[in-house]
Amino acid sequence: MSSWTAGAAAPIDAARTSSDRRHINRLGLLVALGGITMLFAAFTSAYIVRSGGGDWAALELPPVLWMSTALIAASSLTLELARRAFQRGSLPSFRSWSAATAALGTGFLASQYAAWLSLNEAGIYLQSHPKSSFFFVLTGVHAVHLLAGVLALLALFGLAAAGRLVPGRSDAPTLTAIYWHFVGGLWIYLLAVLSLLG
Amino acid sequence: MEHEKQGFVSKYIFSFDHKMIGKQYFTLAMSMGFIGGILAVLIRLQLGFPSQPFPFLENLFPVGMASGIMTPEFYVSLFTMHGTIMVFFLLSLLPVSGFGNFLIPLQIGARDMAFPFLNMLSFWTVVPGAIIIIISFFVEGGAAASGWTAYPPLSAIRSAIPGSDLGQTLWLVGMIFFVASFTMGGLNFVVTILNLRTKGLRMMRMPLTTWAQFIVGILGLLSFPALAAGALLLTFDRSLGTSFFLPAGIFIGDTLMPHEGGTPLLWQHLFWFLGHPEVYIIMLPAMGFTSDILATFCRRPIFGYKSMVYAIWAIGTLSFLVWGHHMFVSGMSPFLGSLFVVTTLAIAIPSAVKAFNWLFTIARAKIQFTSASLFGLGVVSLFVTGGLTGIFLGTNATDIQLHDTYFVVGHFHFIMAGAGLFGAFGAVYYWYPKMFGRMLSERLGKIHFWITFVAYYAVFFPMHYLGVSGMMRRIYDPNVYEYLQPLQPVNLFITISAFVLFTGQLIFIYNYFASMRRGAPATSNPWNATGLEWSTPPHPGHGNWEGEIPPAHRWPYDYSEPGKKRDFTPQWEA
Numbered sequence: 001m002s003s004w005t006a007g008a009a010a011p012i013d014a015a016r017t018s019s020d021r022r023h024i025n026r027l028g029l030l031v032a033l034g035g036i037t038m039l040f041a042a043f044t045s046a047y048i049v050r051s052g053g054g055d056w057a058a059l060e061l062p063p064v065l066w067m068s069t070a071l072i073a074a075s076s077l078t079l080e081l082a083r084r085a086f087q088r089g090s091l092p093s094f095r096s097w098s099a100a101t102a103a104l105g106t107g108f109l110a111s112q113y114a115a116w117l118s119l120n121e122a123g124i125y126l127q128s129h130p131k132s133s134f135f136f137v138l139t140g141v142h143a144v145h146l147l148a149g150v151l152a153l154l155a156l157f158g159l160a161a162a163g164r165l166v167p168g169r170s171d172a173p174t175l176t177a178i179y180w181h182f183v184g185g186l187w188i189y190l191l192a193v194l195s196l197l198g
Numbered sequence: 199m200e201h202e203k204q205g206f207v208s209k210y211i212f213s214f215d216h217k218m219i220g221k222q223y224f225t226l227a228m229s230m231g232f233i234g235g236i237l238a239v240l241i242r243l244q245l246g247f248p249s250q251p252f253p254f255l256e257n258l259f260p261v262g263m264a265s266g267i268m269t270p271e272f273y274v275s276l277f278t279m280h281g282t283i284m285v286f287f288l289l290s291l292l293p294v295s296g297f298g299n300f301l302i303p304l305q306i307g308a309r310d311m312a313f314p315f316l317n318m319l320s321f322w323t324v325v326p327g328a329i330i331i332i333i334s335f336f337v338e339g340g341a342a343a344s345g346w347t348a349y350p351p352l353s354a355i356r357s358a359i360p361g362s363d364l365g366q367t368l369w370l371v372g373m374i375f376f377v378a379s380f381t382m383g384g385l386n387f388v389v390t391i392l393n394l395r396t397k398g399l400r401m402m403r404m405p406l407t408t409w410a411q412f413i414v415g416i417l418g419l420l421s422f423p424a425l426a427a428g429a430l431l432l433t434f435d436r437s438l439g440t441s442f443f444l445p446a447g448i449f450i451g452d453t454l455m456p457h458e459g460g461t462p463l464l465w466q467h468l469f470w471f472l473g474h475p476e477v478y479i480i481m482l483p484a485m486g487f488t489s490d491i492l493a494t495f496c497r498r499p500i501f502g503y504k505s506m507v508y509a510i511w512a513i514g515t516l517s518f519l520v521w522g523h524h525m526f527v528s529g530m531s532p533f534l535g536s537l538f539v540v541t542t543l544a545i546a547i548p549s550a551v552k553a554f555n556w557l558f559t560i561a562r563a564k565i566q567f568t569s570a571s572l573f574g575l576g577v578v579s580l581f582v583t584g585g586l587t588g589i590f591l592g593t594n595a596t597d598i599q600l601h602d603t604y605f606v607v608g609h610f611h612f613i614m615a616g617a618g619l620f621g622a623f624g625a626v627y628y629w630y631p632k633m634f635g636r637m638l639s640e641r642l643g644k645i646h647f648w649i650t651f652v653a654y655y656a657v658f659f660p661m662h663y664l665g666v667s668g669m670m671r672r673i674y675d676p677n678v679y680e681y682l683q684p685l686q687p688v689n690l691f692i693t694i695s696a697f698v699l700f701t702g703q704l705i706f707i708y709n710y711f712a713s714m715r716r717g718a719p720a721t722s723n724p725w726n727a728t729g730l731e732w733s734t735p736p737h738p739g740h741g742n743w744e745g746e747i748p749p750a751h752r753w754p755y756d757y758s759e760p761g762k763k764r765d766f767t768p769q770w771e772a
Contacts, residue, residue, distance in 0.1 A: 020393065028386075041423075042427035053459040
């Protein structure tokens with residue numbers, strides 16, 4: 001260990017083996033997802049409490065949300081295909097399926113934006129009434145998390161282009177897929193909250 | 199070896215080494231704690247000498263102390279920022295982020311944390327948060343002024359009080375940085391402890407300090423997101439015209455606010471869902487330090503190790519079910535209140551388990567009175583005092599009388615602030631040799647302990663009497679009420695004691711910095727202790743152990759085993 005007395009020039013990987021490292025990374029991701037879950041659990045409980053207020057009014061959800069839902073469901077499918085292609089060692093197929101995923105994810109964000117615009121056109125804004133406030137907050141915070149997923153996909157492209165994604169060794173595609181499926185499931189959950197509660 | 203020369207920046211600034219990151223947190227937390235202490239001195243100045251002019255202070259605070267007299271607005275900002283800085287930037291950062299980062303890999307036999315880059319990132323995320331919190335004193339209107347709990351409507355309406363304008367905005371931004379940093383840290387703790395223990399170190403062989411940090415990591419991850427959610431909604435209420443927390447019919451001056459339908463109680467629920475686990479985030483590490491320190495200096499195994507671990511779990515779990523006891527007078531249903539009384543008093547059980555285990559560890563032991571063990575005993579004392587007064591506040595019938603009085607201020611300064619602070623001091627005296635390869639001055643350490651211990655009781659014990667006599671918690675000048683005027687001598691006594699308490703800390707700061715250069719060189723195991731951290735060299739470098747990481751053959755509390763010549767057997771010896 002040449003840097004023994006000198007302090008820390010480069011990070012030391014405390015994992016003993018690469019399979020340890022893989023396990024650590026996956027656990028770290030799951031723990032992070034636990035934190036995100038608590039964030040939305042807090043929003044949900046606030047939503048339920050606030051929906052008991054006298055000024056709560058129903059909100060007709062824009063139909064374009066079904067398009068969003070279809071896009072995000074399809075994106076989970078394509079990312080799963082990408083991940084399996086990667087595991088088979090087929091990098092070209094991995095690249096095209098993950099490009100499709102990034103495109104579908106971007107499409108989802110565009111579709112959510114269309115939903116906000118259609119509410120605005122109907123004269124409903126963030127501050128109009130409590131349900132509209134929650135609608136913008138929940139969809140907005142969710143969109144930020146999906147955007148992080150798109151950025152992760154772009155980072156994967158970068159790694160692949162630099163030749164640093166090695167099938168059988170790199171776990172980044174699986175990590176990205178776990179996160180992506182989680183954010184997709186989160187959308188289904190939010191849609192259920194927004195349409196069934198209050 | 200040319201690699202040994204390493205740049206200042208990569209060694210001290212953007213370091214990946216968990217020990218250096220721990221020390222960075224130390225430096226930050228101690229600086230913030232010093233500022234928080236000055237704020238406390240100013241608060242006590244006003245209460246000891248209400249509205250008397252101190253012309254020299256006008257130079258330092260031209261607005262808040264115009265013509266030398268403290269304005270009420272400045273006073274409110276002072277206690278708000280004192281609470282915020284102490285709770286989050288001292289008592290959370292020092293024992294958890296500081297000691298957690300420094301000790302976890304050493305105690306579990308790992309070369310570093312699981313995610314060194316994330317670790318560095320989490321430190322450099324909290325730094326801007328701290329800077330923003332400090333800067334908020336210097337914006338127009340001054341720092342936030344709605345208490346460390348930031349209750350709306352006061353915190354939500356920008357024109358409610360000068361501090362609710364820019365100051366409150368910066369408070370929210372600073373807190374979001376803090377939450378981001380702290381959750382990253384918690385993630386690192388949990389994954390590191392679960393995955394990177396050395397051979398033979400089963401979970402039930404971990405030191406209680408690491409057990410505490412493990413549960414603290416989980417508590418932080420589960421509770422801080424609720425504060426993030428609340429802070430986001432509050433920001434929207436403040437700036438974007440929503441009404442999550444703001445009801446109809448609020449007048450500021452003669453102006454009717456446009457909000458309707460919101461409920462300030464919702465903020466209280468979200469805040470205290472974080473806020474109560476937060477006090478255990480502060481307390482649990484102190485409990486862990488105390489257990490390790492008392493075992494070492496009593497030369498005895500910690501009494502009831504398993505029950506200690508279960509008690510940490512029980513406290514961690516129950517801490518999520520008690521937040522309503524902060525809201526007994528909020529108009530909540532008395533039935534719901536009773537439920538929170540039951541869960542709150544239930545926490546007394548694992549807490550008492552810990553206190554009794556400490557007492558059994560101490561009982562009839564030949565205690566070595568070092569600075570560390572004195573502070574460990576101090577934790578036990580403060581924890582029992584604060585725990586007993588907690589029963590009155592955790593029971594809604596008595597809390598309704600005592601709520602928002604100085605009884606509460608006395609109570610939490612004992613149990614959470616005091617025990618947390620004493621635990622951190624004990625830990626510094628105990629682990630300093632491992633941090634800097636030198637010993638702190640024991641003589642100065644003992645002087646520091648006795649001044650701190652006596653002054654601490656002198657400051658906070660009389661507050662219970664003030665509270666029972668009806669002095670309100672956030673009052674600017676008690677003398678406006680005739681019935682509080684006879685209490686002025688008590689307030690003066692507390693203020694003088696607070697000055698002594700603050701001055702006593704200068705001894706510690708001197709000792710801490712002077713000993714880095716002038717302290718006696720430490721051996722690798724100066725206390726003849728048993729934990730894995732004592733198997734490293736006196737001043738361990740990056741990677742912690744020069745050769746192989748030693749395996750753990752036993753638990754870390756084998757002291758004074760019958761029939762053995764030496765009175766301790768380290769964890770790494772077969």
